[in-house]
Amino acid sequence: EAISDMTNLQTVAEPREDFGYLDEDRQFNLFKPTEALKIIANPHIYEGLYKQPTEFISYIEHFIPDEQQRTYFLSLLRTKLTTFGYSPVVPYIIGVPGSGKGLIMTILSLIMGADYVAEDVPAHEFLSKFNKAILEDKYFVNLNELAETLTNKSERLQAQGLLKLYSGSEKFQCQGKGTNTYTAPMKAMFILTANHNPLPIEDNDRRVYYIGTPNTFQSSPQCQASKSVSSVISTIKSQTLDIAYWLATDIENLESNDYTTAPHHRGRNKIIFDSLTIIEKMAWALHKKEFRLLVDYLPDADPIFTHVKQGRIYLRDMVDVYGDVGHLDNPEIAIKQIMKRQGFIQRQSTGNDIFYIIPDLESYNYKSPLDDMPVDPNAEDIRI
Secondary structure: OHHHHOOOOEEEOOOOOOOEEEOOOOEEEOOOOOHHHHHHHOHHHHHHHOOOOHHHHHHHHHHOOOHHHHHHHHHHHHHHHHHOOOOOOEEEEEEOOOOOHHHHHHHHHHHHOHHHEEEEEOHHHHHOOOOHHHHOOOOEEEEEOHHHHOOOHHHHHHHHHHHHHHHOOOEEEEOOOOOOOEEEEOOOEEEEEEOOOOOOOOOOOOOEEEEEEOOOHHHOHHHHHOOOHHHHHHHHHHOHHHHHHHHHHHOOOOOHHHHHOOOOOOOHHHHHHHHOOHHHHHHHHHHHOOHHHHHHHOOOOOHHHOOHHHOEEEHHHHHHHHHHHOOOOOHHHHHHHHHHHOOOOOEEOOOOOEEEEOOOHHHOOOOOHHHHOOOOOOOOOOOO
16 A cells, blocks of 8 residues: 555566665565576585486487587576576577467466566467566566467468567557556567467578477376376476476576577478478478478479479379378369469460479489389399
8 A cells, every 4th residue: 555655666577686675665576586596596405405406407419409409599588587687589489289389388477487488379369469477577488389270361461560569679668558658678489389370481581490399298208108298387387496496406597689680590491391281391392492301301302303403393283292291182283272372483384384483492402212223233124
């Protein structure tokens, strides 16, 4: 009551300051750090109680098997949890359903405090102008399956624009329902998660860091050794304080450049490719000129690369190749739609065959996997 009576008192939530009055009693800090945050800030207070969080370590190594991606992600989180500074890098975690994407957000919520983490934000809330509930005083914001839940191109473009706007500035225009708009500090690190069909991001946007999660949580060694997956999850959550100590002592903060600009890693396009449906794989790889990914994926890529020297790919050949791996009864319509979405123009030959011009395809040195098959030196030539 005393606080509310002081009309000039401003309330803030500042993790770097003590709970209570600030700025000569003109502000009151409402932020109360969790025990985990206290340990990250000063690990010595927990040193005698620490036990290595083996379940969490096993989980994170299985969840993100690529060491470069895992090390960067953990260092990015540690830097955020120790500096609480503006964080423009957006981790984009893409992989199979049930890989454990939700669990990492649960752990972050336990460390940071549930009031300061927005988990699994629905697409319509992210697109809404009323953004106070999901952004103000939030340090982690999870957008899950954002592209999958958006119904049309205009919404996807709006989501792209908002993500770029929010992650690209240290301030944002905050508005709650029934309140005026005001400028607020942007504290959130956006973490995107998706099973497939990721939100298209500009290729030159170095703020987005793609992380591949190719394994299911249930296939992890600790789940295979346990009678119950839920008991493994409970054990990991119970290790929150040990995880905090481990982050503080075993993981290092990032240099300022790596904290504000994501490093490049060669597996980026492979992560995106793996997350797409079969038809999307073909159209996306042709658009991105990732011909090698397509050749390695398809059981027999020969049909669609028959006319490489002409720089074109025929629809009938794409349908033929799809039949080896897909299950749609009439894939032709879907292929036309997705090729159009990728910007390809449908053309017709004099024989009324539909084809697409693929930039740089004529210079691609296509080599059939059959060329690498060993030849039996004792085989006889058969002449017909």
